[in-house]
Amino acid sequence: MKNTIIFLLVMSASIYATLLAKPDLYFNKRVDYREFTVRTRVPMTPSEVEGTLESARERIVTSELFKEGMKFDIYLPASRGQFTFFTPLQNGDYVRVSTLNGGIFLAAADFKAGEARKVPGDAKYRSLSSVITVGAAWDMTKRKLRPLTYMFMHEWKVRGYAAILAGLNGDFSPSDACAATGTPEQQDYRYRLMLETVLKEEQVFYNDLLDSNFSYANAEMRLKKAYCGN
Template identity: 40%
Template sequence: MKNIILIAFLAAAGGYWLLLSRPALYYPDSREYKCFTLRGRGELPSGTQLALDRALASISASEFFSPDTKFDIYLAGGPRGLSFFAPFVAGNYSRVSPISGGIFLAAARFDGDSILPSPEAAETRDLNKVIAAAAARKMAMDRVKPLTYIYMTDWEFAGYGEIISGGSGLFKPEDICGKEAPEGSALLEYKYGLAVALVLSEEKMSFANLLDKNFSYEGAERQLKQRYCGR
């Protein structure tokens, strides 16, 4: 009996790992557009060009981008799909799997260039910026050793995505001086973006160089508060 349970467990684990490493097996339908391959199950949404063109305009500013860069975008549909296909990383609107390298989107609405964390949610973000931030994260992930990303602190990747995407445009530097920004919030991502920009400016380095260094977020945060909060 124990052998049967073990075999069943190993078979399930093997099948899950196969889907994690090759999610296109679950998302068989695809459409290519410029450097993007959109993947889903069933009919893919129309009117995707606007959001993808806007995202590409942002991504093109990255030091890591080249005409040969490609992105696989999966329409996960909500938190359940995000958690299943990118279980080791955080993200309410999108996640980048360190196993497959795929970008997984929550409830994307291409026709309105917007995205929700779930179909029932109310807090929308600009879809093109979410895609651009995820693509920036993917390109930065490709610069580090395989699976090293899982053990790295997230502020550098989130901050770089904020810079490349242009952010939400809802905040100004003084907004970081109030209460603590909750995890996953647009304000925290904005704060990370300010921290990355500050370190790059002060140290006169590229983001690729920053990935090779051991800068602590606490040190960057202290500099931010000295500059913008007077403390």
């Protein structure tokens, strides 16, 4: 009995590891549009996705990290449970990028309406093209860095850059960035303003900052000095 349980546990772990490394085994339907491959369990047509993907592409190709020939795999889980199943130990309400395969997982995507949600049916939503752009920013940053550097870096740099690239402003003003805690949307804005401040003062690009050991504490100090009267 004990050996059977161990065998089942090992098999379950092996299957899970395989799915994490190759999620396309589960998301076995695909539709391609330019640099994107959308993977799902339900067949889709190019006409359903091309408008949203083209809007995202217009922002993504302006990134200093973008290179010709880059491809982006986008996965569409059917539930919040599937979303967390395929992106364990990761943060992100609307989108997460797999550390194993670089896939962009969308929590709840409605291509017809062009909307992204944390869970299907949620009243609150973001622009789907912006959320895809955020995922691409994380993915391109991941490709730029060594795996361990990416895994342990503070999120302020990449989250701020993703907000810049995706045009995430919300209805915030600089004074809203002075609070260290708040909604995810407020934090996106705070990290965006923090990164913009550092890039301006250091006169560097995001790509340069990724190669430097510029601390969160230093960036936060500059933000407060510039906008919070500290």
